[in-house]
Amino acid sequence: MLRALAIVLVLSVAAFAALWSFGVVGLPGASPPAAEAAPVAVLLDAAESGDPAAARLALDGGAPLDGADPFGRTALMLAAAGGHDDALRVLLAAGADVHARSETGWTALMFAADAAPTASTTLLLLNAGSDPHVADAEGRRALELAAGNAGVRGSGLWSRLEELTDWPASLRELRGGEAFARGWPSAYLVPIDGATISSRASHLPGAPRAYRNGTHEGFDFYDGTVSVEIAYGTPQRAAASGEVIRADVDYRELDQAGYDALIDSAVGSLDTPPEVLDALRGRQVWIRHAGGFVTRYAHLSGVAEGIVAGAPVMQGAVIGFTGNSGTSEAVQGTEDGPHPHVELWRGDERYLGQGLEPAEIYAIAAQVFGLEALPPFTDGGLRF
Ligand SMILES: [Zn+2]
Numbered sequence: 001m002l003r004a005l006a007i008v009l010v011l012s013v014a015a016f017a018a019l020w021s022f023g024v025v026g027l028p029g030a031s032p033p034a035a036e037a038a039p040v041a042v043l044l045d046a047a048e049s050g051d052p053a054a055a056r057l058a059l060d061g062g063a064p065l066d067g068a069d070p071f072g073r074t075a076l077m078l079a080a081a082g083g084h085d086d087a088l089r090v091l092l093a094a095g096a097d098v099h100a101r102s103e104t105g106w107t108a109l110m111f112a113a114d115a116a117p118t119a120s121t122t123l124l125l126l127n128a129g130s131d132p133h134v135a136d137a138e139g140r141r142a143l144e145l146a147a148g149n150a151g152v153r154g155s156g157l158w159s160r161l162e163e164l165t166d167w168p169a170s171l172r173e174l175r176g177g178e179a180f181a182r183g184w185p186s187a188y189l190v191p192i193d194g195a196t197i198s199s200r201a202s203h204l205p206g207a208p209r210a211y212r213n214g215t216h217e218g219f220d221f222y223d224g225t226v227s228v229e230i231a232y233g234t235p236q237r238a239a240a241s242g243e244v245i246r247a248d249v250d251y252r253e254l255d256q257a258g259y260d261a262l263i264d265s266a267v268g269s270l271d272t273p274p275e276v277l278d279a280l281r282g283r284q285v286w287i288r289h290a291g292g293f294v295t296r297y298a299h300l301s302g303v304a305e306g307i308v309a310g311a312p313v314m315q316g317a318v319i320g321f322t323g324n325s326g327t328s329e330a331v332q333g334t335e336d337g338p339h340p341h342v343e344l345w346r347g348d349e350r351y352l353g354q355g356l357e358p359a360e361i362y363a364i365a366a367q368v369f370g371l372e373a374l375p376p377f378t379d380g381g382l383r384f
Contacts, residue, residue: 038057038058038061038062038063039063040063040064040067040068040069040075041069042054042058042061042063043055043058043059043063043064043065043067043075044067044069044073044074044075044078046058046075046087047075047076047078047079047082047084047087047091048078048079048081048082049082049084050079050082050083050084050086050087051087052084052086052087052089052090055075055079055087055090055091056090059090059094065091065094065095065096065097066096066097066100068100068102071102071103071104072101072102072103072104073102073103073111074096074097074100074102074108075087075091075096076088076091076092076096076097076098076100076108077100077102077106077107077108077111078111079091079108080108080109080111080112080116080121080125081111081112081114081115081116082115082116083112083115083116083117083118083120083121083151084121085120085121085124088108088121088124088125088290089124089290092124092128092290092291093290095292096108098125098128098129098130098131098291099130099131099134099182101134104136104137105134105135105136105137106136107130107131107134107142108125108130109122109125109126109130109131109132109134109142110134110136110140110141110142110145112124112125112142113142113143113145113146113149113152113161114145114146114148114149115149116149116151116152117151118151118152118155119151119152119155119156119157119158122142122146122152122157122161123157123187123315124241124290125290126157126160126161126164126185126186126187127185127186127187127188127240127241127289127290127291127293127315128185128289128290128291128293129182129183129184129185129186129291129293130142130186131180131182132161132164132165132180132186133165133179133180141165142161142165143161143162143165146158146161157187160186160187160370161187163370163371164180164186164187164367167179167180168371171363171366171367174359174360174362174363175360175363175364180367181363181364181367183346184293184344184346184352184364184367184368185240185289185291185293185368186367186368187240187370188239188240188295188315188344188368188369188370189237189238189239189240189315189316189369189370190239190369190370190373191236191237191238191239191295191297191319191340191342192221192226192228192230192234192235192236192237192322192340193228193235193237194227194228195221195226195227195228195230195373196226196227196372196373196374196375196376197219197221197226197362197365197369197373197374197375198219198220198221198222198225198226198375199225199375199376200225201358202216203216203219203220203221203222203225204216204219204220204353204358204361205217205218205219205343205351205352205353205354205361206353206354206355206356206358206361209272211263212262212263212266212267212272212276212277212280213266213267213269213270213271213272214266214271214272214277215271215272217277217343217351217353217354218296218298218341218342218343218351219341219342219343219353219365220339220340220341221339221340221341221342222337222339223338223339225375226375227375227376230322230338230339230340231322231338232301232322232323232324232335232338233301233302233321233322233323233338234321234322234338234340235304235318235320235321235322236297236300236318236319236320236321236322236340236342237315237316237317237318237319238287238295238313238314238315238316238317238319239287239289239295239315239342239344239369240287240289240290240293240295240315241289241290241312241313241314241315242287242288242289242290242295242312242313243287243288243310243311243312243313244285244286244287244307244308244309244310244311244312244313244319245286245287245288245294245309245310246284246285246286246309247284247285247286247303247307247308247309247311248283248284248285248300248303249303249307249308251282251283251300251325253282253325253326253330253331254279254326254330254331255331256331256332259328259331262276262279262280279326280326280327281296281298281299281326281341282298282299282300282323282324282325282326282327282330283298283299283300283301283302283303283320283323283325283326284296284297284298284300285297285300285303285307285319285320287313287319292346292347293344293345293346293347294344294345294347294348295342295343295344295345296342296343296345297319297320297340297341297342298326298341298342298343299322299323299324299325299326299327299330299338299339299340299341300320300321300322300323300325301320301321301322301323301324301325301335301338302320302321302323303319303320303321304317304318304319304320304321307319307320322338322339322340323335323338324336324337324338324339344368352364352365352368362374362375
C-alpha cells in the first residue's frame with residue numbers, strides 16, 4: 001500500500017514537472033507569465049542543453065532571466081553544471097544573478113565547481129563576481145565541491161580557488177570581517193607578466209592628481225615599483241576574457257597646444273572633465289568582461305593585432321604595448337615615462353579604488369588579481 005502510494009506520488013510529481021516544463025501549469029505562488037512571454041522552461045532548456053542562440057531567443061521572447069525550475073535552479077546554474085560557457089556568457093551578459101541560490105543553497109559557481117568538465121566555467125563565474133565563500137547546509141563551498149572534480153582540481157585555477165577560500169585574516173579585517181568583496185570579481189590576471197601592484201599610494205586609483213585638479217582612476221605600473229622591468233613596448237595582457245569594446249588603433253598623439261588646452265580646462269574646473277580625462281589617457285583598449293566589469297588599458301604605444309572593437313579576447317592574450325601616449329612626455333615626442341595604467345570598472349558607475357583608502361584597495365586588489373599581485377611592502381599601512 002505504502003509502495004503504491006509512493007509510486008503514485010512519484011508519477012504525479014513527474015507529471016507535474018512535465019506539464020510545468022511545457023509551461024502548462026504554473027508553480028504555486030509564482031505569478032502567471034504574460035501571454036506573449038516565453039516561459040522560463042524554454043530558457044532553462046536552452047541553458048541545460050548549452051544552446052546560446054536558443055537562450056538569447058528565449059530572453060528576447062521575454063523569458064525571465066533568473067526564473068527557476070522546481071528545484072530552484074536558474075538557467076545560469078544549469079548552464080554552469082553542464083560547463084556550457086557560451087550559454088553562460090549570454091546569461092551573464094544579460095545580467096543573470098550570480099548570487100542566486102537553488103533549493104539546496106547552491107550558486108551557479110558551486111554547480112560549475114561540482115560538475116563542469118573543465119575549469120573554464122568556474123573561472124568565468126569567478127571573473128563575473130561569484131562569491132566562493134557561499135556554503136550549502138553541509139558546509140560545502142565551491143572549493144570542497146571542486147575537490148571531487150578533476151577538471152578543476154587538476155587545473156591552474158585550483159590554487160587560486162584555495163587562496164580565495166582560505167583568505168588571510170589580515171585582509172578580512174580590512175573589509176570589516178567580510179571574506180569576499182561582493183561587487184568585485186576574482187581570478188583576474190595582473191596585465192603585466194610577473195608584476196605586482198605598486199607599493200606607492202600615488203600609483204593607486206583614488207590618488208589625487210593636482211596637475212589636472214582631479215583623481216587617478218587606475219593602477220600605474222612604473223619601472224622600479226612593480227617587481228619587474230617596465231619598458232616602452234612591454235606587452236600587456238587581458239586581465240580576464242571578454243569582448244573588446246574600444247581599441248584606439250588609429251590614435252594620433254596630442255600636440256603641445258592641444259595638451260596645454262586640456263590641462264587649462266581641467267585646472268579651470270572643479271574636477272577633470274570626462275572628455276579631458278579621456279584624452280589624457282592616450283591610446284586605449286577597453287575590454288568588457290562577464291558580470292559587467294570593464295578593464296581599461298591606457299597610455300599604450302600600440303594595440304596588438306586582432307584587437308578591435310567587437311573582438312572576443314581570452315584571458316592572458318596580449319592586447320597592447322606599454323607606452324606614454326596622452327602624457328606630456330609623449331607630446332614632447334619622447335618615449336620617456338612609459339607605464340601601464342590599468343583601470344577596473346563595475347559598469348561605468350564605479351572604479352575599483354573609488355573613495356577607498358590604500359589598505360582597502362590592496363585588500364580588494366588581492367581578491368581580483370591574487371595575493372601574489374600585492375607589493376612586498378606597501379605604504380598603505382598593510383603588513384603581510
Ligand atoms: Zn595612471
